[in-house]
Amino acid sequence: MFSKGTKRKFSDGDEEISDESLVGARVASSYNLQRQSLLDMSLIKLQLCHMLVEPNLCRSVLIANTVRQIQEEMTHDGSWHMVTEAFCGPGQSPSERLVATEVLCRSREQDAEPKLFSVISYEGCREEEVVADETLCSVSVSDTVSNVCLAGRVGQCWEKSELSGVERDEEALEDSRLGSGEDEEIDTEDGASTESPKTTGQVFGTFEIKNGSPGPDSALEELFSDVDTSYYDLDTMLTGMQSAPKMGPYDLLDSLAPSHGSPSIVSTPTCRSDLNELDHIMEIIVGS
Amino acid sequence: MGEDSESPKINHSFLRDYVTEEDLLATGDKGGRVVIFQRETESKGESEELGESGEYNVYSTFQSHEPDFDYLKSLEIEEKINKIRWLPHQNAAHFLLSTNDKTIKLWKVSERDKRPEGYNLKDEEGRIKDISTVTSLRVPVLKPTDLMVEVRPRRIFANGHTYHVNSISVNSDDETYLSADDLRINMWHLDITDRSFNIVDIKPANMEDLTEVITAAEFHPQHCHLFVYSSSKGTLRLCDMRESALCDKHSKIFEEPEDPGNRSFFSEIVSSVSDVKFSHSGRYLLTRDYLTVKVWDLNMEKGPVETYQVHEYLRSKLCSLYENDCIFDKFECVWNSTDSVIMTGAYNSFFRMFDRETGRGVTLEAWRENSKPRAVLRTRHVYTGGRRRRGDVGVDSLDFTKKILHMAWHPAENIIAIATCNGVMQ
Numbered sequence: 125m126f127s128k129g130t131k132r133k134f135s136d137g138d139e140e141i142s143d144e145s146l147v148g149a150r151v152a153s154s155y156n157l158q159r160q161s162l163l164d165m166s167l168i169k170l171q172l173c174h175m176l177v178e179p180n181l182c183r184s185v186l187i188a189n190t191v192r193q194i195q196e197e198m199t200h201d202g203s204w205h206m207v208t209e210a211f212c213g214p215g216q217s218p219s220e221r222l223v224a225t226e227v228l229c230r231s232r233e234q235d236a237e238p239k240l241f242s243v244i245s246y247e248g249c250r251e252e253e254v255v256a257d258e259t260l261c262s263v264s265v266s267d268t269v270s271n272v273c274l275a276g277r278v279g280q281c282w283e284k285s286e287l288s289g290v291e292r293d294e295e296a297l298e299d300s301r302l303g304s305g306e307d308e309e310i311d312t313e314d315g316a317s318t319e320s321p322k323t324t325g326q327v328f329g330t331f332e333i334k335n336g337s338p339g340p341d342s343a344l345e346e347l348f349s350d351v352d353t354s355y356y357d358l359d360t361m362l363t364g365m366q367s368a369p370k371m372g373p374y375d376l377l378d379s380l381a382p383s384h385g386s387p388s389i390v391s392t393p394t395c396r397s398d399l400n401e402l403d404h405i406m407e408i409i410v411g412s
Numbered sequence: 413m414g415e416d417s418e419s420p421k422i423n424h425s426f427l428r429d430y431v432t433e434e435d436l437l438a439t440g441d442k443g444g445r446v447v448i449f450q451r452e453t454e455s456k457g458e459s460e461e462l463g464e465s466g467e468y469n470v471y472s473t474f475q476s477h478e479p480d481f482d483y484l485k486s487l488e489i490e491e492k493i494n495k496i497r498w499l500p501h502q503n504a505a506h507f508l509l510s511t512n513d514k515t516i517k518l519w520k521v522s523e524r525d526k527r528p529e530g531y532n533l534k535d536e537e538g539r540i541k542d543i544s545t546v547t548s549l550r551v552p553v554l555k556p557t558d559l560m561v562e563v564r565p566r567r568i569f570a571n572g573h574t575y576h577v578n579s580i581s582v583n584s585d586d587e588t589y590l591s592a593d594d595l596r597i598n599m600w601h602l603d604i605t606d607r608s609f610n611i612v613d614i615k616p617a618n619m620e621d622l623t624e625v626i627t628a629a630e631f632h633p634q635h636c637h638l639f640v641y642s643s644s645k646g647t648l649r650l651c652d653m654r655e656s657a658l659c660d661k662h663s664k665i666f667e668e669p670e671d672p673g674n675r676s677f678f679s680e681i682v683s684s685v686s687d688v689k690f691s692h693s694g695r696y697l698l699t700r701d702y703l704t705v706k707v708w709d710l711n712m713e714k715g716p717v718e719t720y721q722v723h724e725y726l727r728s729k730l731c732s733l734y735e736n737d738c739i740f741d742k743f744e745c746v747w748n749s750t751d752s753v754i755m756t757g758a759y760n761s762f763f764r765m766f767d768r769e770t771g772r773g774v775t776l777e778a779w780r781e782n783s784k785p786r787a788v789l790r791t792r793h794v795y796t797g798g799r800r801r802r803g804d805v806g807v808d809s810l811d812f813t814k815k816i817l818h819m820a821w822h823p824a825e826n827i828i829a830i831a832t833c834n835g836v837m838q
């Protein structure tokens with residue numbers, strides 16, 4: 125059941141006596157499972173667009189708020205990790221993937237340290253329609269380590285055939301080796317999965333580099349800023365669903381209101397903004 | 413008994429006038445059709461018995477909206493009627509507003525029971541006469557004919573809304589009305605179709621920041637400058653149009669603090685208000701969220717004065733109701749004519765009535781064994797624990813496809829109209 129009066133903390137279980145803590149752990153894990161399944165269900169609900177008729181905005185907003193709530197709680201619990209599922213085989217068309225989370229970077233390219241990333245893939249609701257996506261990499265300027273890590277991973281992903289995800293380590297949660305995940309929307313074009321030019325042409329994610337403000341609680345801010353921006357994909361999803369389900373790539377660009385940073389909608393690899401974002405990414409890679 | 417055995421989801425609105433002998437009930441369906449029922453008054457000489465109610469028969473049927481296509485967005489616009497509202501009765505004709513997702517139409521319903529006869533230039537069939545055959549002139553006279561009901565569109569209020577219209581409400585000034593969609597509320601003049609005033613706009617600059625939508629709106633029954641709108645977060649905002657042209661800032665906000673004991677992931681969805689109605693007196697507001705109906709006093713903003721549980725036994729089932737989307741069902745609620753009883757629908761063809769004076773609620777089933785208009789409805793009970801009585805229905809055996817979303821209460825008498833999945837009942 126999902127009714128919970130107070131937020132649970134991991135430390136609670138440790139303080140109890142052994143058998144109680146075992147029960148507590150079981151309850152916690154079943155709660156986590158239920159929560160995860162609710163999250164998956166909600167994301168699938170958001171994905172299933174009724175494309176002939178505009179989807180019900182009220183329903184979409186309520187589901188999105190629920191997802192946000194779950195993600196916030198998961199982040200606070202520190203259990204924001206991704207369930208890696210081997211859904212995407214090399215030959216599988218992205219259009220068949222309707223799951224909310226998926227493996228992005230292949231395991232062969234992984235480092236030894238644990239990576240935490242959350243990826244929410246939104247399939248295009250229509251044939252050629254691809255929903256806008258935003259990937260926000262919050263990179264603190266003063267944090268060169270993160271820069272390197274990020275760039276390194278980006279570089280790795282870059283070379284691979286399928287660009288999946290980006291992750292970042294959160295300094296604030298260094299002790300637990302958990303970090304708030306990066307949300308990235310994969311902009312997948314139906315039927316284009318088997319194309320060979322996958323390197324730059326398949327950069328579906330657009331990266332927005334945000335300079336974190338170094339301050340006393342900069343880590344905390346970054347945590348929350350991450351949480352906030354990680355829902356950008358949901359919102360753009362809503363926007364995309366609600367406003368432009370079947371428009372061409374440039375119509376999408378025009379229809380979405382420009383926000384701070386450099387959001388851009390990638391519908392096809394040939395989109396203009398894509399090239400701008402590519403420059404951004406190259407700068408990061410080269411700059412570090 | 414007028415029964416419309418057509419598509420599910422029928423809308424109602426009761427005519428707010430029965431000063432004349434006519435009682436009209438209008439219903440709209442998913443196919444864009446509007447059916448108007450008329451109550452046959454049983455005249456028993458000089459006096460009518462109290463509680464006497466005649467049968468409702470079909471008075472007129474017309475196609476209000478047709479399916480449309482938005483070429484800019486490549487989306488279909490459904491012809492499904494979302495709301496119907498009668499206008500206050502002013503002359504021999506009746507006027508009603510009907511709306512689908514995008515367009516509001518004003519219809520004039522008039523009767524014709526006379527026709528002119530004796531034209532000089534036309535013969536009985538309407539053909540032009542040969543002038544040479546006309547030997548004398550006469551004045552055409554009106555002769556009675558069979559009653560004909562004509563319904564004609566008088567105004568079409570189009571292109572006012574980007575999002576789906578969920579409410580319309582006629583103002584007490586008899587000149588204006590409001591229409592509300594998910595993010596905006598417009599005020600129209602009944603005679604002007606090419607312009608409307610936007611009085612509420614909650615669309616954020618960035619659609620990504622959108623977390624709340626408008627779910628219902630209504631004008632105050634007496635004060636033509638006041639209106640209320642409800643949101644998906646369970647808040648009600650009372651706005652005064654005298655304060656500013658754009659009523660984004662509310663005059664009063666009615667919000668109940670969340671009960672921490674009942675907090676869950678579904679708290680927000682369950683608190684979303686699906687319908688809001690002013691009482692006839694204008695002092696109270698009635699709201700319906702997923703599990704309760706609440707009565708609010710306009711003078712008290714911090715919480716409702718009365719809360720009635722409609723189907724609290726569903727609280728433990730919220731996850732499966734979320735899965736099958738039933739948690740997003742929008743139920744309507746109504747007052748009776750004296751504001752002493754409130755009514756709302758539920759599942760399994762049940763509907764609930766609450767007596768405000770005693771605080772008691774009763775569950776009734778909208779089901780008829782035969783077509784008797786005044787058959788007594790059975791009182792039902794949902795078994796939630798304790799001693800189970802015969803005839804109790806278990807929570808798990810509730811039929812969630814039989815939902816009573818729309819209903820109306822006669823403005824003066826104890827007649828209610830309820831839309832079930834295959835008909836209209838009075």
